[in-house]
Amino acid sequence: MKWHKSWSVIVSLSLVLSVTAACSSKDGNKEGASSSPSSSASVAPSASSESGEASAETTKPEPLGKYPETVTVTEVIGYNPPEDPRTPSGMTPDQNKYLVDLKEMTNIEVKFKWMVPNNQYEQKFSLALASGDLPDIMELDQKNFEKLKNQNMLGDLTEAYEQYASPDLRKYMESDGGFAMKTFSSDGKQLAIPAFEDPFLSTQLLWIRKDWLDTLGMQPPTTMAELDKVAEAFVTQDPDRNNKNDTYGVSLQKELFFWGFDLRGFFNGFGAYPSVGDKQSAWIKGSDGKLAPGLIQPEMKAGLEMLQSWYKRGIINKEFALKDENKAVEDIVGGKVGISYGEWWYPNWPLNSHMDKDPKAEWIALQIPGLDGPGKSLVPKLRAGKVFAVSKDMKHPEAAIKMLNFYIEMGYKKYKDDEKAAKGYVYNWFNPRIYNPADIDNIYTEVNKALDAGQTEITLEDENFSNVDSVFRATKEYLAKDTSRQSLGISWGQYYSRAAKDGGWGTTKKVKESNQFVNNEFYGLPTETIVSKGGQLDKLMQESFTKIIMGASLDEFDKFVASWKSLGGDKIIEEVNAWYDTQAVK
Amino acid sequence: MKKLKRNFPLHFMLWPGVFFTIIYAYGPMAGLVMAFQEFEPLSGFFKSKFIGLDNFKYVFQLPDFNQVLWNTVLIAVCKMILFLLVPLVLALLLNEVTKSWFSRFVQSAVFLPFFLSWTVLGGVVIELFSLNGPVNALVSSLGLEPIMFMLDNSWFRTIIIGSDVWKGMGYNMIIMLAAITGINATLYEAAEVDGAGKWKQMIHITLPGIAPMIIVLAVLGLGGVLNAGFEQILIMYNPTVYEGSDIIDTFVYRLGIFSQQFGPAAAVGLFKSVISLALVSVTYYAAYKYNNYRIF
Numbered sequence: 100m101k102w103h104k105s106w107s108v109i110v111s112l113s114l115v116l117s118v119t120a121a122c123s124s125k126d127g128n129k130e131g132a133s134s135s136p137s138s139s140a141s142v143a144p145s146a147s148s149e150s151g152e153a154s155a156e157t158t159k160p161e162p163l164g165k166y167p168e169t170v171t172v173t174e175v176i177g178y179n180p181p182e183d184p185r186t187p188s189g190m191t192p193d194q195n196k197y198l199v200d201l202k203e204m205t206n207i208e209v210k211f212k213w214m215v216p217n218n219q220y221e222q223k224f225s226l227a228l229a230s231g232d233l234p235d236i237m238e239l240d241q242k243n244f245e246k247l248k249n250q251n252m253l254g255d256l257t258e259a260y261e262q263y264a265s266p267d268l269r270k271y272m273e274s275d276g277g278f279a280m281k282t283f284s285s286d287g288k289q290l291a292i293p294a295f296e297d298p299f300l301s302t303q304l305l306w307i308r309k310d311w312l313d314t315l316g317m318q319p320p321t322t323m324a325e326l327d328k329v330a331e332a333f334v335t336q337d338p339d340r341n342n343k344n345d346t347y348g349v350s351l352q353k354e355l356f357f358w359g360f361d362l363r364g365f366f367n368g369f370g371a372y373p374s375v376g377d378k379q380s381a382w383i384k385g386s387d388g389k390l391a392p393g394l395i396q397p398e399m400k401a402g403l404e405m406l407q408s409w410y411k412r413g414i415i416n417k418e419f420a421l422k423d424e425n426k427a428v429e430d431i432v433g434g435k436v437g438i439s440y441g442e443w444w445y446p447n448w449p450l451n452s453h454m455d456k457d458p459k460a461e462w463i464a465l466q467i468p469g470l471d472g473p474g475k476s477l478v479p480k481l482r483a484g485k486v487f488a489v490s491k492d493m494k495h496p497e498a499a500i501k502m503l504n505f506y507i508e509m510g511y512k513k514y515k516d517d518e519k520a521a522k523g524y525v526y527n528w529f530n531p532r533i534y535n536p537a538d539i540d541n542i543y544t545e546v547n548k549a550l551d552a553g554q555t556e557i558t559l560e561d562e563n564f565s566n567v568d569s570v571f572r573a574t575k576e577y578l579a580k581d582t583s584r585q586s587l588g589i590s591w592g593q594y595y596s597r598a599a600k601d602g603g604w605g606t607t608k609k610v611k612e613s614n615q616f617v618n619n620e621f622y623g624l625p626t627e628t629i630v631s632k633g634g635q636l637d638k639l640m641q642e643s644f645t646k647i648i649m650g651a652s653l654d655e656f657d658k659f660v661a662s663w664k665s666l667g668g669d670k671i672i673e674e675v676n677a678w679y680d681t682q683a684v685k
Numbered sequence: 686m687k688k689l690k691r692n693f694p695l696h697f698m699l700w701p702g703v704f705f706t707i708i709y710a711y712g713p714m715a716g717l718v719m720a721f722q723e724f725e726p727l728s729g730f731f732k733s734k735f736i737g738l739d740n741f742k743y744v745f746q747l748p749d750f751n752q753v754l755w756n757t758v759l760i761a762v763c764k765m766i767l768f769l770l771v772p773l774v775l776a777l778l779l780n781e782v783t784k785s786w787f788s789r790f791v792q793s794a795v796f797l798p799f800f801l802s803w804t805v806l807g808g809v810v811i812e813l814f815s816l817n818g819p820v821n822a823l824v825s826s827l828g829l830e831p832i833m834f835m836l837d838n839s840w841f842r843t844i845i846i847g848s849d850v851w852k853g854m855g856y857n858m859i860i861m862l863a864a865i866t867g868i869n870a871t872l873y874e875a876a877e878v879d880g881a882g883k884w885k886q887m888i889h890i891t892l893p894g895i896a897p898m899i900i901v902l903a904v905l906g907l908g909g910v911l912n913a914g915f916e917q918i919l920i921m922y923n924p925t926v927y928e929g930s931d932i933i934d935t936f937v938y939r940l941g942i943f944s945q946q947f948g949p950a951a952a953v954g955l956f957k958s959v960i961s962l963a964l965v966s967v968t969y970y971a972a973y974k975y976n977n978y979r980i981f
Contacts, residue, residue, distance in 0.1 A: 222943075226942070229941075229945070230726065231726055250725055250728065353923055417833065418815060418816050418833065420924060420925045421811065421835055421923055631946065633944070634943050635747070635944070638749075638924070638939070642928070645924050646925065649836070662748070
């Protein structure tokens, strides 16, 4: 009995211990995770604030001036794997070599509160927002910018920008007459620095397999009717000649309006302008001079009807509603699909991987087909997908400006280094970063100029050097079929997206110059109802459209329009038009 | 006092659970105040504006809400019943198996999927039932048209329920088996002497013997009647089957996390808790009344 008792005590004790151990380690982790950022946020700035004040007295503002004492700024990041395969494997954003250089040059140290894969970023950031645990420097979309602005959480960047912005950064921000900067200021306070780009980067193109067209003896399609025939042939006539019925026409995934492999360009061909890609409608000027949401216009119906027939005939994947963008990319790289709507950058990814896998594959860019003759793509008035803002609690807002200066500075020739990727420089893991808004056009012009002049290297002496140089070298290597530095697909991707006259930007440029586009007239910040009802309305759209494509009656569209309007759409139309009447630059 | 001393290890073992509940179940309850506020995350609970029941009004008038509520109840009730029925049948069958290696093998095999996460299993199920998956290969070998299981509302719901029951049935089965083992063996001997066959023994001894355990499981299950399986559905659903599979939890998730409408999301959560509490109380009372069974 005695033995029994002590045994039970031992067992129960060990049980309790193991449970408490498990619990405490869990708690420990949580606390560790939550306390370390807050301590770094509260301790670091206060420690450095003294030094900041001291330095303010002694030195005058320099765009890249070095702080006498380390200034710690916090950031968060959602990241994709590095684009360049030569980057050392297993790297994480906090090991980015750019951060080491930044520390050396300016004595700014970046700490990441958290790092998550890109597709989890939105969610994670919402949670951070909900818990009020914000980093010093934030990359925001317009919706979150609007939210934080309304809650008075953003720091004023006016003075920091005035004093510290480098001439190059100023040049960029003034390149549109200060239009974008003004959009993100309020009551004379600059609340964010917009990373705006050439709006024509959003132009929709039709990417199509030239080698399949040649095999079948068909011409590149210019109208929807021709596209219909080509797409059908891609399904039925075995364009890859492997004697298997394993190809289909047009790539699509479950998000009908997205950043790629979606239907924006398709509908544009019908003169319908449903979306700018994120969860908002595009806005077209109606005959009455008011703005109307493209999403609910009658032109949409014809497009949906064709999609319905495409679905029935197997031109789009029967299970598109289950596929995400990764699956769509898999089909492209696997040579299963011959047509995809998208922007100029496709050759840079994923088409380059396809080319490396199957050297026979030849993708070309076309202006989107329309009802009779080429169609007009939607182009936004302002392309500022993201902005950089600082928390109002940040002690050194100018550090954000210095970091912007730093990234632009790294484009000069003196920082040229062939082994950047291998040394661990990952450009798109560095934030905040702003490009020359005219970057792509500049690359196109400079590279073609150098090619025409038969130059062997780029002689540019400004901050654009590194971008132009890298495309120029890739072009040279692609044309000479030289694969000693990088694979032919990668070289082709850089060349065909940015420099080729019939490539991504080349085709876009033609669209721009021949005025074959329609403007999205709404470029304001999301209105109150868009913010609060947008998610609901988007769900309604996804559900109705997916059903129609999969065979539901076309009358569903009319029902959708009615529900869309009554669930907040009418209010949104009102708000957007109120904005248009008062604030739009016409 | 003596009793307390003797039971001390048991009380001691209780503490981690109590702490856990206080921290993770009672602590967050303070957050329910959000349901009555126009909650601004950065202003916090104290500075956000109180708006009474507006959040509830807003949520209840949303056109999806009824559908969502119906889906939740339908899926959860089906799951609840099957979670009692299937393990019960399994346990009764296993109890009759005389070869112990076989019985143990089946127990392990049935219990195993319980430990797999939906994150993994969801992908497997989607692939299994995809257009080119093995299930459709079977369907077409029978000469039928392939079925798009994951894109058809009624099929999808069936798969959701079926796969969840398949995954979780081992747990209740083990509990019921344990209860069966606890029945006094002399009862069976006496029944045999009286000439009762296996079937009669099962009806008159085994089932009444484990009835209290079934009631406990039912009460516990009813508490979660509005939990139709958030993780599973979130991983497996898609816009085409929103209509048949969007449940309160996924709805709150989209509302709260993606649309950042924290107030309404908290309101739905609170609504769900109140219903659950009412249901548990009723069942608990009923179980006490008719079966004289109580936990506390």
